[in-house]
Amino acid sequence: MHGGNLRRAKEAYGQNTFLDLSANINPFGPPQSVWESIKESLPEIVHYPDPESKKLRTELALRYQLSIHDIMVGNGVGELLFTLVQSLKPRKVAIPIPSFSEYERAARAASAEISYIPLGAQGWAGIPPILSSEDEAEFINAWQQHLSGCDLLFLCSPHNPTGSVISRKHFQLLLEITENLDCRIIFDESFYDFLPEKTRWSARIDLKQNFHLIVLYSMTKFYSLPGLRLGVCFAAPDVISHSQQFRDPWSVNVLAEQAGIAALRDHLFPKQVRQRLYESKQFLFANFKRQAPKSLEIWPTSVNFALIQLFDQTSGELVTELAEHGILVRDCANFKGLQGSFIRVAIKDIPSMKLFLDTLSTLNYI
Numbered sequence: 001m002h003g004g005n006l007r008r009a010k011e012a013y014g015q016n017t018f019l020d021l022s023a024n025i026n027p028f029g030p031p032q033s034v035w036e037s038i039k040e041s042l043p044e045i046v047h048y049p050d051p052e053s054k055k056l057r058t059e060l061a062l063r064y065q066l067s068i069h070d071i072m073v074g075n076g077v078g079e080l081l082f083t084l085v086q087s088l089k090p091r092k093v094a095i096p097i098p099s100f101s102e103y104e105r106a107a108r109a110a111s112a113e114i115s116y117i118p119l120g121a122q123g124w125a126g127i128p129p130i131l132s133s134e135d136e137a138e139f140i141n142a143w144q145q146h147l148s149g150c151d152l153l154f155l156c157s158p159h160n161p162t163g164s165v166i167s168r169k170h171f172q173l174l175l176e177i178t179e180n181l182d183c184r185i186i187f188d189e190s191f192y193d194f195l196p197e198k199t200r201w202s203a204r205i206d207l208k209q210n211f212h213l214i215v216l217y218s219m220t221k222f223y224s225l226p227g228l229r230l231g232v233c234f235a236a237p238d239v240i241s242h243s244q245q246f247r248d249p250w251s252v253n254v255l256a257e258q259a260g261i262a263a264l265r266d267h268l269f270p271k272q273v274r275q276r277l278y279e280s281k282q283f284l285f286a287n288f289k290r291q292a293p294k295s296l297e298i299w300p301t302s303v304n305f306a307l308i309q310l311f312d313q314t315s316g317e318l319v320t321e322l323a324e325h326g327i328l329v330r331d332c333a334n335f336k337g338l339q340g341s342f343i344r345v346a347i348k349d350i351p352s353m354k355l356f357l358d359t360l361s362t363l364n365y366i
């Protein structure tokens with residue numbers, strides 16, 4: 001089960017309101033400009049949306065200095081994943097684990113074989129850095145073996161569920177390895193906007209030199225539109241035009257298209273969200289560490305969610321206890337490749353983080 005399923009939580013726990021830390025959505029809501037554009041666009045719902053979403057793709061092209069032919073939009077990255085896998089028809093798909101479960105579902109739906117690559121609980125942060133030519137050779141060798149026979153590799157960075165980021169060096173090596181093996185990469189950077197501006201880089205910059213690279217970006221999470229949904233795919237024009245034939249032409253509705261345009265034009269909003277989330281994250285980590293719980297450990301993260309490891313009990317028990325106290329967190333028991341007991345917690349505003357910590361304290365965890 002994914003996070004954010006409030007209907008199920010209401011049925012399971014007989015409550016109507018929860019603090020939902022199970023879905024990794026910007027907690028401050030969409031920008032005001034997006035609310036206004038949705039209100040203004042309401043009369044348009046009597047028409048079909050533009051199947052080419054030309055206005056939105058033009059806005060994205062302008063923003064990311066690409067051509068509209070390099071861009072396809074969809075009803076969230078979730079839809080685009082399935083569209084891409086259906087259109088690429090891979091025989092064998094490599095998936096580093098733990099990972100977002102829809103990669104596997106999309107591969108299975110296309111009857112592809114799956115090869116799992118163990119990353120571990122630290123995600124990309126657990127991969128040894130490349131400091132010498134020996135390290136480089138070791139990395140290349142290991143990944144050539146992982147990718148043997150594969151024609152599609154899913155990479156996720158910032159990585160769900162660990163919040164870790166692949167280094168530029170590792171990624172560049174993977175681009176070379178996959179090119180030599182004739183293996184495409186779908187690079188899912190759905191959480192890109194949550195990264196600090198100073199240190200981040202997007203795989204979009206590698207598109208022009210790497211026709212085997214496809215980049216996915218979600219506007220659902222950072223712009224807080226999970227009920228509306230909007231995902232973007234950046235790739236070579238032939239990949240885009242071929243994949244377009246496999247998708248529902250009207251999956252981006254008129255409200256989502258206008259919301260996307262308004263969001264992209266709002267230049268103040270991203271900085272404000274990042275700053276507020278940074279403060280919340282500092283608060284959560286400082287207080288968690290200050291209380292130094294023996295049975296729990298919070299793992300470092302680059303984005304708006306963090307893994308918490310439990311040493312003395314199963315994640316399911318803590319998830320239930322928190323839900324009974326009105327707090328939903330993501331039980332990570334069904335993440336393949338995550339050894340041990342973990343929950344994933346979304347970072348929200350400071351009062352929410354305080355309530356989470358106070359509840360852990362009431363339950364005698366900290």
Ligand SMILES: Cc1ncc(COP(=O)(O)O)c(C=O)c1O
Binds near residue numbers: 188229
């Ligand atoms: C890594 C990753 N990619 C994509 C998605 C789905 O994005 P969207 O909501 O745009 O479909 C999720 C949702 O949790 C995710 O964790």
